Amino acid sequence: MPRDNDFTLELTLRQHTPLIHFQADQPGATLRATELKPKLDRFLLKKNSKLPARKHPNGHQSLDYKIFIEPLEEIEVFPLEYPLMNNKTQEMKRDRHGNTVNGTLSTFFANMGPEWKKKPKKLVFCPNTKVTISSLDTELIRIIRENISEFFMTHNFGMRQSKGFGSFTVEKIGTETVEQNWNGLDYCFQVDNLNQIQTPNTYYKHKAPGTRFKTMEKLFYAIHRFHQTLRSGINENGIYVKPWIFFYAKDKGIQWDKKTFKQKFLGNSCVKEQKEHHNATKDSPIGYQSDQDNYLVRDLLGLSTNQLWRKPFEAPYMSKDCINKYGFTLRHPKKKKNSSNTSKSADKYPGSHPKKGNIPLNKIKRFASPFIYKPVLKNGVWYVGIATKKIPPELFKHNFILIKESSRNVADMIEDMQMYPKFTASDFFKFVYDKRQQIANHIKAKKDNQKHLLIQSMYQSLQKVHP
Template structure:
């Protein structure tokens, strides 16, 4: 049996549904299939001539009508691995033949979400804790970008954070070549991915600290050229705690709002850059005004002022399943015959080094690469089932999108002050977030 041990450094909390269990941390059931896909894709992207021959042979044994050269890198990697006998069993499933065991020290209790009681008034007007129809007491939590706990939840349904100071992954396999491949791939895999719920927004960020006894430093060569970076100073007062991470995710939340929905805080309004970009670049406008007009949700000012045709633009940054207009208690459900979910194509990768926080913006647009355009989405009012459709008919270059967004900050010296709803600086004092492209 051949083995390697990988020590990880955790940079941001992992959102965990089993947070109260001893050693709750990364789940092998999430990490292994993603690592397998990563390795197989790399294998298929740059195979040796011998591996190409092995892949051709394995493919012909599977289906003589398929052409190896027309396969995706991932599919090529699967057949190469099958030919090399790297897959579990007879290779029916694309699971590489190794075992993974993840261990961690106890979770840091300083990094737990604050649980708040949901108060309501009973028939006599007394203030009591809310409960569901079965008598279960209901709670809520508030933390930037954590959507799972919004609304009323039973205590057992509340998600919380898992944060460990020591995490190790032990890989073992009878195939020495496979262990060698894992050893070469694991650093890049971890630095280019986050894990757990809401991973695209920066939760569950890790890097490799050691492989066996060899230490590893941060290596930016694995990031794509023209990667967008946010950087700021954030001093720790003693041990890491919840308020420290609230500031980091407050910055991400503010930045994302400026990018996608726009800022509409008390006394602070900034138009969505997505709206500006599609109007300038594609002569299209987004869906917001059309939806409000069609469903008579709000009386909009300057109706039809924008001559550009509306598209479902916000799907370009991740597909929501509904729009809620709380002032009018209206919910618009969004559906598509073939698409249930489109993950956000921009992922935030926070890395903490002393008092410096660096957040890399990673482009992951595989969902859009497989999307056949143009395509139509249906918007339905859940009250009366009235519906309308809007198209999504543009392919966006996300590197260009972020590069143009970066240029928007030229007048601000490529830095900004992240604020909360009240207009206060999230980072405190005069601390600002600097922007770079590497």
């Protein structure tokens, strides 16, 4: 005969990183059941497709259980942005229009647009939260009990969850303490000496953030730097890092797509100038030439809707003609959310090519990074787990159009570029892991450069956690 606790599962969750919450000022604002349950349903049904699920008209499936969430401690609510300080005047930093310049967390793009200004999202944090799951189906409760720790280890919540916001783990099931493991993740790295990490922002002393924000700023700064080494690389004062995706593309015999863009939009003569100035070898991003078809590769780690190509500040080696070709946006034109597929105007870019007339829009609106970062504080040390996700097959089925915009006029475009069809996130990260000891060869910086040391320490601790 079933006991009372066979119908109910009580969890104590530990929160590691804050949620970006759109109702932060409401009482009890924390993890939302309306986000948690659909995710848990999908996770369980992926584990066992034969579970009795209710099918909804929209195609979604749901399982028969209820969730109740209760914060066990006071919820901290704090802003996502804080005013920066002008180091010379010691006053608030302001832009040329007199507006306050704010600093935020590295992996978050600041509150922008009219909706953000009306009701900006905030960060919420509650160290411990109680989650009660109840159902008359005792077998379903048993299955949830067996899988709930892995579920929370492989999922984050709220906005920017793939970058580590909204990280929870199961601390207890009932009164039983749960041993933390990396079940469901693929890799992890350690962020050593978090307090010694130097972030670039200096906050205005009269409105400075508290300890929680400063800790998160350092943690997300480290995650941001790690992700840059995978996709974009780093080119800042004092440090230059070639991204792993370039080395992966070269290993597959694919030309670096930034070189393809430069050849198209700046011209071969400008590419030649850069190669000569940097003494670029055939193994460098600007020097490597492939006989294969050109593919998009960086966007497989997250589709960038636009890239700003700024004019160089100081480039005495570059001709005036080449410098003048800079200062444009490279854009993936895409459909808006409310665009109708049947409307002719919805399939056209709001601009035209001087020779080809109206330009069709890309069908893929957005594609997030195929990695999930899972920050976990364990015994006073920050670890960041990594899960690799499958890339949606439709991403490889479409040709992409890239448009060069200058002063809002469409100047030129590249048609019919495709994503590299054999790419998988797991294969890419295995490539990174197998060659992780070579990270020092990717970096040009002084030995005591703090960014250099941070990157090296993260790669030295990188380990595989899934057999």
